[in-house]
Amino acid sequence: MSTRDLVLVALFAAIIVALGLIPPVSLGFIPVPVHAQSLGVMLAGVVLGAKRGTLTVALFMLLAAIGLPVLSGGRGGLGVFMAPPSGYLYGYLAAAFVTGYMSERFVNARQTGLVQGTYFFVAALAGGVFLCHLLGVLWLAFVTGLGLPAAFMGTLAFVPGDALKALIAAFAGRAVMVGYPLLPQRA
């Protein structure tokens, strides 16, 4: 891994941390407040690709583990890996990888903006929404012992907000592709 890749990973981890510092916003049509941290995870996948994106999230999780309050709401420490919502945190790792992998495979610079945006959106939906929530629900259901129906009900309220974030990530991915492409040069 080049020094540039190392710096990119560190910078993106810093962006994810900074997005967690922004207070969560309530959107009118969604019953729960939306925070921006999982947007950072989708952005890492869309902009940096699978390898660097996954490393970014791994570094972010490492910072949380060693006691820096980097998660939204100033949470941190080893406890965040053993709490009821920890499945979503592990989901971030899978989300960055899948979003990054799909972005690398499907998007190239010759496609039109609409095609690129659509592929980025699909990649962010598959990784950042579907997979992240799947791991979150499985953790809640089996590790926490809540059972599948209750866990599923609990996660539903967060899905619309996350789908919206996938859309924002797709727009941003397309814009970065035009302005400063990093995806073609794989790490």
Added chain:
Amino acid sequence: MNTLYLDGQSLLHRLPTRAKLGGLALFSLLLFAVSHPVVLGFAALAAAIAYSSTGIGWREGVARLRPAFITIFAVTLFALLFQPPVEALTILFRLTALMLAAAAITATTSIGAFIDTITWAAKPFERIGLVRAADIGLSVGLVIRFVPEVTLRYRSIRDAHQARGLKVRPVTLIVPLLIQTLKNADEIAAAIDARGIR
């Protein structure tokens, strides 16, 4: 950035980091192996004693765990709706014990001690060529250095919107933030290489 480490001289402070992390792993495995609410209740009590032995104090100790406890209570309430009360009690005690034990380790282990342990743990992977162990500490340092920078950039883009009477939208905010940050990466990488840090 503030850390969750707390200065002190308690027993937990003096134990080596490897022993603490190994102990925490073992403790959490045992908590999931046992499903008797009384045993788990005692485990939670023991974890609470360990947590308070760090000298954290009542106010700060509770403030740190408030978000975690809110989710634990929410899950317990949900469990009460769908499962017998004994199950809900098991969940409550198990999660509380985990939370308190982890918080005790976090409060008594400094960032430096963690990074030393992680670098030590990464050494075997370095030997087979997967990672460079020293990179881990460097990246952690870089992130801590970059967070205020990114926050500052976020604020200046927001102010630029407001100065022009534009509505602050996520896309018009995040795209310049990303591109500015990416452009910065080349300079920082060149600076690191020029100084022979890596």
